[in-house]
Amino acid sequence: MDIIAYFQSYRDYFWEWTTDEDVPDNTGYHEHNLISIPNAGAIAYRPYIIEVLRMLKDQGFPPFGALLLVLYAVQEGYVNQDGMFYYLKRVSHGGYEQQTGKDIESAIHFLEHLSQVESALKKGQNKINLLQTLFKDSHNQLSAVSSELIIKRFEKSPVIISQAAEKQELIQAVINRDIKTLALLHHQFPTTESIVNTVKGIAVIPELEDKVVEEEPVIETGKEFVKELIEEPKTFQVGSLVKRIWSGLKIPMRHLSPGEQPIGGISDMTNKGDFNRMLMSEFAHEEEVFMNRVANNEALYIQREIPPEENIFERVILIDISLKNWGIPKVLAFASAIAVIKHPKAHSECRVFVLGEYSIPVSLDTVEEVIGNQNAVSPVLNVSNALERFFEEEHTGRDLEVFFITSEENVQDHLMQKVIHENRDRLKFLVTTSADGELNFYKHHKGTRKHIQKIKLPLRELWAHPPKKNRISGEDGSGVKTAVPENYPLLFPTPKDRIETFLYEGEFYILSNKKQLLKTYLSDNYYNKNIYQDTSIQKGCEVITEHISVKPRGQFALARNRAGNYILAQYQPDKKSISRLDLKTGEYAELNLTGLDIPLNFSLIYFSKSFFLYGLQYDKIFRINLEGSLSAEGTDNSREIRKSVFKTEMELNKLKDKGTKILNNFTGIGINSAEKLVISKFALQFHSENEYRLEKNSVKIETEAHQDKNKFTFSDGSEVITDHRGMLTLISSNKSIPTFYMPSTRDGYIALATEKEFGGSEYYLPKKSKLKIREMEEMYFDYMQPFIKHIMEYGA
Structure with a gap:
């Protein structure tokens, strides 16, 4: 449906476009700025109707006539229901289908019940909540896409309303579209109480008692x-x-304050006013009839109440x-x-x-x-x-x-x-x-x-990236990820995808695909295989350094020099070159090996404070110095080197094909109806005693966090900061809940930790940790559950 069809007016129908010349419209198009019921009263000004439609566009517009009837029924103060119902009843006797008459009767009953809802629900945001509740999944509803297009078309050319204001002949389809919607709402909400109870089941937002002009959204002129x-x-x-x-x-x-706006003619009469403005004809009634008309707001007065200025x-x-x-x-x-x-x-x-x-x-x-x-x-x-x-x-x-x-x-x-x-x-x-x-x-x-x-x-978020003094004009600092620490109280889950795994001086290291040097450990806890499953030997890892400038090709070896800096050597047989990179200082050296007769099956190893290009069956191998000017010199193979290589291969085989599946593509974070944290479609579920893990979420998401790069913020201000290396930082807006951390992995059981306490799978417990060890269930109930509860209570 296009914009003209949606706003189209019809002859002999209950509403029409009119012009109030005394009330300019901020769109610049001042004609057809008011919708009214002929001889009954105004429904609403155009800016307010457009604003209401903006609030409804995400769920789709209801039929326009149905919306107007509802808006008139929920007006504050006196509503001329008889004038409204006059046109509806006239339609029902206009030779249309018999079913139309029944639907109109149901629609009238619904509007009567709606007009009787408590005053608080007819104001401000509560009124919007009421409209959204009534028209959610309503009959003859437009799609959200069509609704959005109508709003955009109006914003681009408000004058298009003039075409819709030219009345056409009323047809059965228009009546059915508007009235059927309200008739079905009557069956859904048969009483005033059912309407009120349904709306209060959502959120009732207290409204200011001052009247506020309800107009178009904020345009940020400042x-x-x-x-x-x-x-x-x-x-x-x-x-x-x-x-x-x-x-x-x-x-x-x-x-807003009252103003004076005499209209003249029939539209200048109202059902309420001062006695000195009562029509003389009213006094011609008998006393009982006269008092009855006054008591029931049926007496007519000159000069109706007009919109405030x-x-x-x-x-x-x-x-x-x-x-x-x-x-x-x-x-x-x-x-x-x-x-x-x-x-x-x-x-x-x-x-x-x-x-x-x-x-x-x-x-x-x-x-x-x-x-x-x-x-x-x-x-x-x-x-x-x-x-x-x-x-x-x-x-x-x-x-x-x-x-x-x-x-x-x-x-x-x-x-x-x-x-x-x-x-x-x-x-x-x-x-x-x-x-x-x-x-x-x-x-x-x-x-x-x-x-x-x-x-x-959220001060931490808003002040996270202050401008530099030499900031270039035009840069607004947006699009920057929230900073994350190099390491956490927990170990990271160890990635499966890696460039190389090293054993150096009895310690295990990993060069990851993300160009990080990670240090990992073997667990000495073998008595509970169920906790570790396929990660029963290897534990998590910590970051030694990141952003290593290296291409994932050739062979690698790792060592430390006398200053304690990690040195990464890289051998590329196809290029006949070897290089050495100090991971702390960034010092880089490369040596061309052309001219040396190096067999193709030689591999790069570390042994006794030197790198070697090594072959098991060869008597002569090449030594690469760890410090000083990079050089390669021939040397004898030895039993000690062969023994070291064999032992290293045996140890590294323990880590072969190990690692966990890390969740690092965070598509959304929220809380489901079971009050469980949901991370990228996986909910943190209780699995067995003291054991929790991320499993496929199967229930409705109740509240979802707003994403800004790697930070997800809930409506109460609580934050979840994601780290693509496999860690989550949870910061509650309730300052009594300390910041805590949780790994994001699909494999094995989860752990939780603060800066002082740890609970859960020992896979994530650092080797020399000073954290106080607690049961995972205690950690969940002390930290995760209050974190979730505070978010849900704020939303309620």
Whole structure:
């Protein structure tokens, strides 16, 4: 279905496109900006309807007529149901199919029940939740793709609505499409209680009691200024928080106040109003009939209630710069202030004052001003005096909206509480900050303070990549992976894919396909074969060095020089060359072996502080020096060398074809309905006593983390940082849960570890670990389970 067909209006139907000339549209196309029921009342303005559709596009649009009927039924205040039902009943008697009449009766019952839902469900985000619940998988639903195309087409050319506003003849298919949808909803939700219970089974978000203009999504007009803040090292911390605050901010950017908008004619009559505007004909009724009509809102009045108009007000932001508000809380305070001032929807004037010993007006319009004012600090510990003087001496304007931003600790002071309480009628919003990145917004309304929202900012993520001082203009620092440590309290799972395996001085090493030098171990725990299975001999590994500049060709040998640096030798028979690389200093030497008569079956080995090109049956072999200038010289083969080679091969055979299947392509991380952690379609499952492993997930994912490169962030702020080498770092937003680690492997059982404790398969326990050993089940219930529970409780 295209955009014109979706928004098409029809003759003798219950709704039509109209124009309200007094209310301009921010798209620039001001005609056909209102949808109304003829002679009954307005349904909604076009910007609000488009915004509602944006909220529904991911699940697909319902039929447009059905959506309009629902929007009218859930309007706040009086709804002229009789006027709405008049057109529906007229359709049912218009010679259409008999089934249409039955469907209309069901639709009317559904709308009646819907209009009776509690007021809280008809406001703000709760209304969107209600619409999403009702129209999820509804009859005649458009696909998400088609819905997206309709929105994009409208955004590109709003004037296209004019074509849809030209009425066509009403046909049976249109009626069936709209009414059948509501009739089926009536069967699904036969009572008001069933609607309410279903919606509350999702999430009811408390809404601000101020009316907020519901309009199109945020267009980031302040983006350039925020970008400048991010690119400047001195304001990077402040700037990097602004957009994240924007994304969650629920502070109303405009207020509405009643206006006057006489229309004239029949549409200028309403079912409610003042007695002095009641039509004279109403008084002609008998007294009982007259009182009955008034009581039931059936009496008619002149000049209907009209949509509110915008009320221009001045916003004042007060920032605490006392000693107690120093550090991270102060950074959050300035970021919050800039987020309010530069918010794309904010069109009112805004003044900023910093409070110390006195209130000082400041400006935050340039990067330099932000730097200077952010560095300002007052020696006082409490700004209650400055706050009190602010209200007493200077600012008593009726249209002021005052924000006060301070630290959570400062609000606990009894003097501060006294001043805030005494000025609660003029102090509209109180914002508190904390050192762990938490913002809390409170609103004073009718003499009481109401907590309206909490924003948890992931400071570690947002501040992970500060700009360099010589940063090139235009770079925004995006696309950088979250840094991971070289090693963890746990050993890494040992990879199956490798270039070479070495035995040096009784220690086992691996040159992996990822150009890493890994150190691995053989387990001396043979009594419990079930734990290790095919990894019963080999344990995990630790990283010695990474990003080795080497091509995976030829033969390799490993040793250490007198300085203790690892030396990697590489022999390439086809090129007749040998090279030596110091893995710590990067010092590289290469020697061309052309001219030396080296048999093709010679191999590169290490023995007694030298490398050798060696053949078992040959009397003469070649020695390659470990230090100094690279050279090759002939030498005698010996029994000791043969014995060492044989022993090394025997030991290395223990690791042949060993290794685990590492999960390193992380397609998604979430929590399933069984409250288990899911990693790339594999859930962490209890297998047997004290044993857990990753197995195929078979249940629904309840909440999924947002991915940014190798970091997955849940809605509560908890993070899972992935490491392609086979390790996960789990960081809960609940600071009482310490950071803990888990390997990501399909083979064998899993372990969990913090910086102090370890539990699970000993395959991952470092050789010389000082970690406290605990049962895996205890580790799971002490760390993983609270981590998951906190995420799920936040989502609920």
